[in-house]
Amino acid sequence: xxxxxxxxxxxxxxxxxxxxxxxxxxxxxxxxxxxxxxxxxxxxxxxxxxxxxxxxxxxxxxxxxxxxxxxxxxxxxxxxxxxxxxxxxxxxxxxxxxxxxxxxxxxxxxxxxxxxxxxxxxxxxxxxxxxxxxxxxxxxxxxxxxxxxxxxxxxxxxxxxxxxxxxxxxxxxxxxxxxxxxxxxxxxxxxxxxxxxxxxxxxxxxxxxxxxxxxxxxxxxxxxxxxxxxxxxxxxxxxxxxxxxxxxxxxxxxxxxxxxxxxxxxxxxxxxxxxxxxxxxxxxxxxxxxxxxxxxxxxxxxxxx
Numbered sequence: 562x563x564x565x566x567x568x569x570x571x572x573x574x575x576x577x578x579x580x581x582x583x584x585x586x587x588x589x590x591x592x593x594x595x596x597x598x599x600x601x602x603x604x605x606x607x608x609x610x611x612x613x614x615x616x617x618x619x620x621x622x623x624x625x626x627x628x629x630x631x632x633x634x635x636x637x638x639x640x641x642x643x644x645x646x647x648x649x650x651x652x653x654x655x656x657x658x659x660x661x662x663x664x665x666x667x668x669x670x671x672x673x674x675x676x677x678x679x680x681x682x683x684x685x686x687x688x689x690x691x692x693x694x695x696x697x698x699x700x701x702x703x704x705x706x707x708x709x710x711x712x713x714x715x716x717x718x719x720x721x722x723x724x725x726x727x728x729x730x731x732x733x734x735x736x737x738x739x740x741x742x743x744x745x746x747x748x749x750x751x752x753x754x755x756x757x758x759x760x761x762x763x764x765x766x767x768x769x770x771x772x773x774x775x776x777x778x779x780x781x782x783x784x785x786x787x788x789x790x791x792x793x794x795x796x797x798x799x800x801x802x803x804x805x806x807x808x809x810x811x812x813x814x815x816x817x818x819x820x821x822x823x824x825x826x827x828x829x830x831x832x833x834x835x836x837x838x839x840x841x842x843x844x845x846x847x848x849x850x851x852x853x854x855x856x857x858x859x860x861x862x863x864x865x866x
Contacts, residue, residue, distance in 0.1 A: 644720065692748070
C-alpha cells in the first residue's frame with residue numbers, strides 16, 4: 562500500500578514540480594512568476610483541444626507521444642520512491658528501464674523525422690547525439706553501483722543492505738557520482754546549459770524543435786512524459802543524497818519529496834545564473850560527467866578488492 566501511495570503521489574506531483582523551476586527563475590528576474598498549478602491548467606487545456614496532423618505524417622507521428630509518455634511512466638513503477646519498495650522489481654531491471662527510456666526517445670525522434678521538417682530533423686539529430694554521449698555515463702554509474710551493492714536492481718541499490726547514499730561506506734565517492742548524474746539530468750531533460758526550454762529560435766533548440774508540429778492531447782502526453790522523466794532523475798539523485806531512512810512512512814515521504822523539491826530549485830538557480838552553451842561545448846560538458854564516474858571506478862578498484 563505504501564508503494565502504491567508513493568507512486569500515486571509522484572504521478573500527481575510531477576506536473577507541479579517544474580513550476581518550482583519557473584518560480585525560482587522568476588525570483589532571480591525580479592518577477593512573480595506563474596502559479597505552481599500552471600502545468601495542470603496547461604495539460605487540461607491541451608486535452609480539451611483537438612490534434613492537427615500534417616498530410617506528410619503517418620501513424621508514427623501519433624505513436625511517438627504515447628510511447629514516450631508510457632515509457633517515462635514505467636520508469637517510476639520500478640523506482641523505490643520515498644524509500645518504499647517499487648511496485649515492480651527484478652534483477653537487472655536497471656538495464657530494462659534505461660533501454661525503455663531509449664525506446665521512448667527513439668519514437669520521439671521518429672515522430673520528428675516523420676514530419677519531413679528540416680528543423681525537426683536537425684533537433685532529432687542533436688537529441689540522438691547528446692543522448693548517446695550521456696548513455697556512457699549512465700551505464701558507468703550502473704556498473705559502479707553493481708560493484709558496490711552486487712545487484713542490478715533499483716530496489717537493492719537504495720533499499721538493500723548496501724544502500725547507495727552519501728551517508729554510507731562510499732559516501733565520499735558518491736559526491737562525484739552526484740555531480741555526474743546531475744549533468745546527465747540536465748542533458749536528458751534538455752535543460753540549461755545543454756538546451757533552453759524557453760527559447761523560440763529553431764536553430765538553437767533541441768527538444769522543443771522536435772515537438773513543434775504536435776498539438777492538443779499529443780502535446781499534453783509529451784509534456785507529461787518530460788515531467789515524469791525529470792522526476793525520475795530527481796528521485797534518483799534524492800535517494801543518493803538522503804542518508805536517512807525514517808520509521809514513519811509519512812515523514813520519509815515528506816523528506817524525500819523535500820529533497821526532490823530542492824533539486825528542482827537548484828535547476829532553477831542553474832538556469833538563472835548560467836547561459837546556454839554553444840553547440841561545440843555541449844559534448845565536452847556531457848563527457849565531463851563520464852570522466853567523473855570513470856575516475857570513481859578507478860578509485861574503487863583497489864578499495865573493493
